[in-house]
Amino acid sequence: MKLEVGNIHVEELAFGNESTLSGHRVEIDKGTLINFIREIDHRITEVKLDIALPGEKTRIMPVKDVVEPRVKVSGKGHIFPGRNAGENDIVGEGRTHVLKGMTVMTTGKVVGFQEGIIDMSGTGAEYTPFSKTLNLVITCEVDDTCNQYDHEQILRTVGLETAREVGKLAKDAEADEVNTYETLPILEQAAQYPDLPKVGYVYMLQSQGLLHDTYLYGVDVKAIVPTLLYPTEVMDGAIFSGNCVSACDKNPSLVHQNSPIIHELYKHHGTKYNFMGVIVTNENVTLADKERSSNWVAKLAVQQGWDAAIVSEEGFGNPDADLVMNCNKLEGAGIKTVLVTDEYAGNQGESQSLADSTPKGDAVVSNGNANMIVELPAMERLIGHDTYVDMIAGGTEGSLRADGSISIEIQAITGATNELGFHNLTARQG
Amino acid sequence: MRILHYINQFFGQKGGEEAANHPIELVEGPVGPGGALNAALAGKAEISHTIICGDSYFNENEEVAVMGIKEIIDQVKPDLIVAGPAFNAGRYGVACGRVGKLAAELGLPCITGMYPENPGYDLYKQTAYMVETKNSAADMRKAIPNMAKLIASFIEKDGKLGMPAEEGYMPRNLRINMFAEKRGAARAVDMLIAKLGGEEFTTEYPMPVFDRVAPFKALASLKDAKIALVTSGGVVPKGNPDHIESSSAQKYGEYSIEGIDDLTEASHETAHGGYDPVKCNENSDVVLPVDVLRDLEKEGVIGSLHNMFYTTVGNGTSVSNSKKFGAEIAQKLLDAGVSAAILTST
Amino acid sequence: MPVVHIVTVVPISVTVGANRIVPAVAIPHPLGNPKMSQEEEKLMRREMVVKSLETLTTDISEQTVF
Numbered sequence: 001m002k003l004e005v006g007n008i009h010v011e012e013l014a015f016g017n018e019s020t021l022s023g024h025r026v027e028i029d030k031g032t033l034i035n036f037i038r039e040i041d042h043r044i045t046e047v048k049l050d051i052a053l054p055g056e057k058t059r060i061m062p063v064k065d066v067v068e069p070r071v072k073v074s075g076k077g078h079i080f081p082g083r084n085a086g087e088n089d090i091v092g093e094g095r096t097h098v099l100k101g102m103t104v105m106t107t108g109k110v111v112g113f114q115e116g117i118i119d120m121s122g123t124g125a126e127y128t129p130f131s132k133t134l135n136l137v138i139t140c141e142v143d144d145t146c147n148q149y150d151h152e153q154i155l156r157t158v159g160l161e162t163a164r165e166v167g168k169l170a171k172d173a174e175a176d177e178v179n180t181y182e183t184l185p186i187l188e189q190a191a192q193y194p195d196l197p198k199v200g201y202v203y204m205l206q207s208q209g210l211l212h213d214t215y216l217y218g219v220d221v222k223a224i225v226p227t228l229l230y231p232t233e234v235m236d237g238a239i240f241s242g243n244c245v246s247a248c249d250k251n252p253s254l255v256h257q258n259s260p261i262i263h264e265l266y267k268h269h270g271t272k273y274n275f276m277g278v279i280v281t282n283e284n285v286t287l288a289d290k291e292r293s294s295n296w297v298a299k300l301a302v303q304q305g306w307d308a309a310i311v312s313e314e315g316f317g318n319p320d321a322d323l324v325m326n327c328n329k330l331e332g333a334g335i336k337t338v339l340v341t342d343e344y345a346g347n348q349g350e351s352q353s354l355a356d357s358t359p360k361g362d363a364v365v366s367n368g369n370a371n372m373i374v375e376l377p378a379m380e381r382l383i384g385h386d387t388y389v390d391m392i393a394g395g396t397e398g399s400l401r402a403d404g405s406i407s408i409e410i411q412a413i414t415g416a417t418n419e420l421g422f423h424n425l426t427a428r429q430g
Numbered sequence: 431m432r433i434l435h436y437i438n439q440f441f442g443q444k445g446g447e448e449a450a451n452h453p454i455e456l457v458e459g460p461v462g463p464g465g466a467l468n469a470a471l472a473g474k475a476e477i478s479h480t481i482i483c484g485d486s487y488f489n490e491n492e493e494v495a496v497m498g499i500k501e502i503i504d505q506v507k508p509d510l511i512v513a514g515p516a517f518n519a520g521r522y523g524v525a526c527g528r529v530g531k532l533a534a535e536l537g538l539p540c541i542t543g544m545y546p547e548n549p550g551y552d553l554y555k556q557t558a559y560m561v562e563t564k565n566s567a568a569d570m571r572k573a574i575p576n577m578a579k580l581i582a583s584f585i586e587k588d589g590k591l592g593m594p595a596e597e598g599y600m601p602r603n604l605r606i607n608m609f610a611e612k613r614g615a616a617r618a619v620d621m622l623i624a625k626l627g628g629e630e631f632t633t634e635y636p637m638p639v640f641d642r643v644a645p646f647k648a649l650a651s652l653k654d655a656k657i658a659l660v661t662s663g664g665v666v667p668k669g670n671p672d673h674i675e676s677s678s679a680q681k682y683g684e685y686s687i688e689g690i691d692d693l694t695e696a697s698h699e700t701a702h703g704g705y706d707p708v709k710c711n712e713n714s715d716v717v718l719p720v721d722v723l724r725d726l727e728k729e730g731v732i733g734s735l736h737n738m739f740y741t742t743v744g745n746g747t748s749v750s751n752s753k754k755f756g757a758e759i760a761q762k763l764l765d766a767g768v769s770a771a772i773l774t775s776t
Numbered sequence: 777m778p779v780v781h782i783v784t785v786v787p788i789s790v791t792v793g794a795n796r797i798v799p800a801v802a803i804p805h806p807l808g809n810p811k812m813s814q815e816e817e818k819l820m821r822r823e824m825v826v827k828s829l830e831t832l833t834t835d836i837s838e839q840t841v842f
Contacts, residue, residue, distance in 0.1 A: 115703075126609075148708065197626050209706025209804055245703055246677055246746060260615030272623050285705070285803035287786055308626050310618050316746060317704055318803055321785045338622045340614060343635065344678070346748030349605035350556050352638035356788045363625050364635040365618045369605045371678050371748060393677030393703045393746065409678055410607075411746060421614025426634060430593050430606035645795035646778040648835040657829070663806070705804040715821065716808025722822040732829065760777070768777060770832045772825070773794075775783040776803050 001092050002182040003232035006073070006175025007100040013051055013134035021169040026102060028136060033165070037138060040161055041154045046141040050383045052105075054132050056120045057380040062392070063116035063414045064106040065159040065241050066130055066252035069099040069167035072236065079167065080160045080237035080253075082218025091236035097170035102134040103254055104166060106159040107384035108141050110151075115211075115392050116247035116414045117376070117406075124376040127416040129423050130252075137383050138162060148210055156242050160253065181266055183230050183277055186304060193274040197307040200276045201231070201261055202297055202326055206243050206250060206314040207282035213242035214251075214314070216280060222289075226281035226296040228304075231262045239280070246393040248370045248416040249342050251314055255415070260422045261310050261340065276304050281326070283319040294325035298333050308336035313419050316344055316370070320355040331360040342367040342417035343427050347409070353427075367418060368425035370394070370411040378404030431475040431585055434508035435464045436499070436529045438522045442482030450521075452484035454498045456506075463574060467512065470578035474585050479506050485521035488528075495525075496532055503536060512581065513558075515543030515573040516550060518565035527554025534558070539589060543577050546600060559584070559591065559599040655769040658736035660759060662744030662752075663717040663776035664702030665693070665710065674743055676703030682742035682755045684762070687735070692721045704745030705776050717774055736768050744775060780828045782806055786841055796831040797841045798824065 009024055016027030030049050037047045052058045070079045075094015078087040105118070118130050125131035140158050142151050183189060190198065205214040207222035214221050216239055229238065239256040262278065269275040279300050281293050301309055309330055313323045323339060330337050339361050343353030349369050382404075389400035394411030401407070410416040417425060439445060439452040441462040460468040460477040468477045481502060488495045503511070511533045513526035527550035530540035534557040543561035544550055551560055561580055563573040580598055584591055593608075594601045610617065617634070624631035649655050666674060672683050690697065693714035700710040700717065715721045723735045740759045744752070763771060781794040784803045800806030807821045831842050 199622060199626070208704075210708060212704075212706065260613060261618060264615040264619040268619065268623065273626060285784065286801070287784055287799060290785065308622055310622055312618075317744070318785045318788065321788045324791075325787065336622075336625050338618050338625060340618050341635070343605055344746045344748060345605035346750045347678075348556065349607070350603075351605075351749040351751075352640070353605060353635060354637070356785075356791050357637045357640065359637065361637045362633055363621050363631060364633045364637070365614050365621060366634040367614045368607045370746065372607050390673065391676060393675075396675050396678075396680055397673045411677060418614070421616070421618055424609045424611070424613050425607060426610045426614065426617075427605045427607050428593060428634065429601055429636070430604055640792050642793045643795070645836045645838070645840075648778060649833050652829055652833060655832070657832075707804070709805045709808060709810050713808065716805040716817075719807050719821050719825050721818065722825045725822070726825065726829070731826075763777065770777055771779045772828055773779055773781045774800070774806050775781065775785075775789070776806060 001230040001232050002180065003092055003235055004095040004178050004180050005235055006095060006097045006178045008097060008170050008173050009176045010099050010102040010134060013102050013136065015051065019169060021173055026099060026169060036165055037140065037158055037162055040158055043142045043146050043150070043154060044140060045143050048139040050137045052120050052135040052137050052383060054120055058120040058383065059379040059386070060105060060107055060118040060137055060383045061116060061386055062107060062110045062384060063118050063247065064108070064110050064155045064244050066254045066414065067104045067159045067163035068254040068257045069102065069104060069163045069170065070237065070257065071097050071167040071171045073097050073171055077236065079164050080240055090233070091238055092230050092233035096236055097173060097175060099167060099170050102136065103130060104159060104163040105135045105137045106155050107137060107139050108155060109385060110155065110244065115244045115412065117412050118414050119376055119379065122377045123374050124413055127374065127410050127413045127425065129415050136166065139384055152211060152242060160240060181232050183232065183275070186276065189274065189276055190305060193270055196274040198276050198305050199265070199273040199308045200301060200304060200306045201265060201278045202309050202311040203278050203280045204311065204313050204319065204322060205239065205280060205282055207284050209285065211243050211245045215240050215242055221280070221282045222284050224282060226279050226293055226300060228300060229278040229280055231266070231278050234259045234262060246315065246411050247414040248411045249315055249419050251418065251420055252414065255418060255420055255422050260420045261312055276306060283315065283322045290322050290325060294322060294329050297326050298329035301330055301335050302333050306335050310338045310340060312340040316342065317355050324356040324358045324361065327361045328358050338363045338365065340365045340419055340421055342419050343369040344371055345369045345427070347371050347373050349427065365421060366427045367421060367423065368416065369427045370409060370417045372410050373407060374410055376406040376408065431509045432478045433475050433510050433512050434503065434506050435460060435477045435480045436511065436513040436526065437462055437464065437480060437482055438525065439482060439484040444482060450484045450486035452482065453487050454495060455482045456502055457482060463515070463570060466574045467578055470575060471581060474582055475510070478508065483525065485519070485525060488525040489521045492528065496528065499529060500532060508538065510581070511538055511540040512577070513540060513542040515561070515563050515577065516548060517563050517567055517569065518545040518548050520549050523548035523550025524553060526550055527558060530554050530558025539584065541577060541581055541584065543573050551600060555600065555602050556604055561598060562600050649770055652732045653730065654733040656734045656736055656767060657723065657732050658763050658768040658771045659718055659720065659723065659739040660771050661718050661741050661774045663710065663774055664700040664743040665698055665714045665718040665741050666701050668697055668699050670701045674701045676701055676743060677746040679743040679747040679751060682740055682759065684738055684740055686737055687720055687739055688737040690720060691724045693718060702743045702745055702776060717776060736766060778832045780831045782824065782828055790839060795836065795839050798828045798831060799841065
């Protein structure tokens, strides 16, 4: 499977009379796009659009999802497949265009705990990768006939559909750069570099229920057994997010679209190793599911002849047990592992960091201690709602001060300790 | 920058063991090893005051000594506290470490020096920067320049010291956040390549080994037993009256279930942010089984259900906080004559 | 005082050192099951609690999953 990804670098984002892409400038016709969003679900009561740019004194919260506008130029299927009638083709082939450097972000009262802070300047901006992007922010509210699950689903759909709609602007554009990614069917891929060690990627996805779910071709991944993917499928949105609680280490859809470990693995594919493919797996809430899924991960890795694997976690706490099980079973089958996680080591970093542990986990990449407290200065503009700061994961009584400044764990900041290694934060013994 | 220096009776020139009960004395300017330190820091910082305190006095009257030193700090208002170096003198090292902990509690930095096997290091390494010294005062010639170097670096970097090896202090057993040059995904691939090639690599997180306790002996019978319920599942009275955090809990709750036979949607909910709360919010008995324990109490299967339950949120909560909560809850259960506990986790 | 840990992710309980361990149903509802009727669910919960109480009267010499 071969995919060409053409990036159009977006350097300016503004509202205008017509939605257009000209050169590196995107203009959005606010009224038409608001109407488009309202049409997505009749239970939507309010839609507001804002633009948040790097360096502004702007705070966005609670952030539900961050999505990258992409469009299929050629090849089968649709971006974010498996959700709508007639959109069930396999993706990951042909050519895809990307509006690089901009995002579509969703906020609004998000159901239960109101998670996820993005500051466009100040201390908080250092901790979120989305302070450097041009963000089109949708504030969307729904009526009270929606239960929490409906509410989550509507906001999720609004983010995905809007990003797709905006992405259409890139369809006929000339790309600033084109990267080509290719992975062959298993037997051919193995034969392509017979002398190199075979490596793969075990992609663990949050699947713990309300606001802790992830979707694969539209399927809630708590209902899958681990399965195989071509790496390019995720670049067309095969995996998308339904979770944002403890926002520091939940993967927004944009991070899946740009899945960092897949992109880094491609860099040395054919020189240092043979990158065979991806196993997607879940992090379910019963022990039987955890045992089954980790058994399947090891089985599929052996079946594909892997010598080594990178395993990334999403979230923390009980998923630490899934990470440890995957590690033990892969290492037990003779497959070397590198684990990618983050830490909950206490406000001062004084504690051990994971809920589970194994002596076989001797190669671990840490994306930082989520319990570290930061001071976020007051901002001039708030997009969304900050009423619930004291209650969100990482907040405590008095986190939000009267002047609008916030003292909070980086746990509350979207993407701060992203466990796909999207960002540069790490922790060391000091 | 103003430095307050803590030293013991020996280095304060009050005498040896016979003067170990010397009470806290505040002197202006540097004394003993402080002289050389002050000279080494000339132009950057100055020891404005020195506290001299006997090692036995400190260790035998720790609470009083700490209170006295706190008063001095409030009065002198130093920018930095320096203690020792203590080499391998156990009581001195513990005192230096305790002064460092006090400083941390007051939001002040502390730099000290001691031998790695000094018990003061193990006890207090998380709350002070400790320069490694040899085991005797003969090492003073090197210890003072090393401490001065760390202090100078601390001043230069506005308190944002680098890692132990580069700065020259002993590891504090703390996990410190920093921004790496390469992103996590690239570091993972580098580590994979190294591991595949049998080359050396350094894990960024050495996996811990957890401590163990011996199993407690069984109850002879349930019929007279008073059973208590404890949970990390965040069950709280509706409205979460003590505002227990949804993640990284800083406290636990203690709530009465006297006269309650069943937890309902109207009476209880969960404060936990780490799992789907819908089911627990409908019926918290699925996390904290009050209903069936009340039945078993009425039927005489157990003596009684303790009328208080203890609860916190286990979501992203550090082991250090959990240990503290656990110890306090256990003590309260013992004081209440509880015979055994059921702990539920989500 | 003896303590019994009712927990879904038994391996974590074993790693962190609990001694008397009783496996639970699922993380969001360790002693419940949304697929059951209320009566059935309570019966199941009672069985789990009775089993847990029995562990408290059982002497053990090492970590035990009941």
